[in-house]
Each structure stands twice: as structure tokens, then as C-alpha cells.
Amino acid sequence: MGRQFNEFKASELHCPKCGVSQPVRERASALHGSQTIELLCSRCATVVGHHTVIDHSLGGKLAKLVGKLLK
Numbered sequence: 090m091g092r093q094f095n096e097f098k099a100s101e102l103h104c105p106k107c108g109v110s111q112p113v114r115e116r117a118s119a120l121h122g123s124q125t126i127e128l129l130c131s132r133c134a135t136v137v138g139h140h141t142v143i144d145h146s147l148g149g150k151l152a153k154l155v156g157k158l159l160k
């Protein structure tokens with residue numbers, strides 16, 4: 090497997106299709122309220138990784154607050 094990464098942004102990941110590390114670009118896709126970031130090889134667009142981010146934005150907080158108030 091490739092490098093381990095947690096919090097920091099991966100700028101380059103091993104692409105199985107290209108056989109070498111390639112710069113990645115991120116593609117966000119919302120799924121079940123949490124946001125998934127897909128990491129795509131910038132050369133062949135293969136998904137080489139993904140990570141989920143919890144919505145800590147102001148909008149997400151407000152949505153939770155409104156949800157509480159409506160209950």
C-alpha cells in the first residue's frame with residue numbers, strides 16, 4: 090500500500106493504473122449528510138482514494154440547531 094495519511098491533504102498518491110505516484114485532484118460528493126472527497130488521479134481519473142469529512146461548517150451547525158428546535 091501507499092503512504093499513510095490522516096489529516097493532511099494528500100497531494101500525490103500511488104495510482105494502480107499508471108503504476109506510479111500521480112498528483113491527485115479532489116472531487117466532492119455529498120452522501121448521507123456527510124461529505125465524501127474522492128481523490129482522482131490527475132492523469133487517468135482513476136479513484137485512488139477517498140476520505141469523509143464531517144460537516145463542521147456554519148451551515149451544518151445551523152442545520153443541526155434548526156433540527157433541534159423543530160423537535
Ligand SMILES: [Zn+2]
Nearest residue numbers: 104107130133
Ligand atoms: Zn492514473
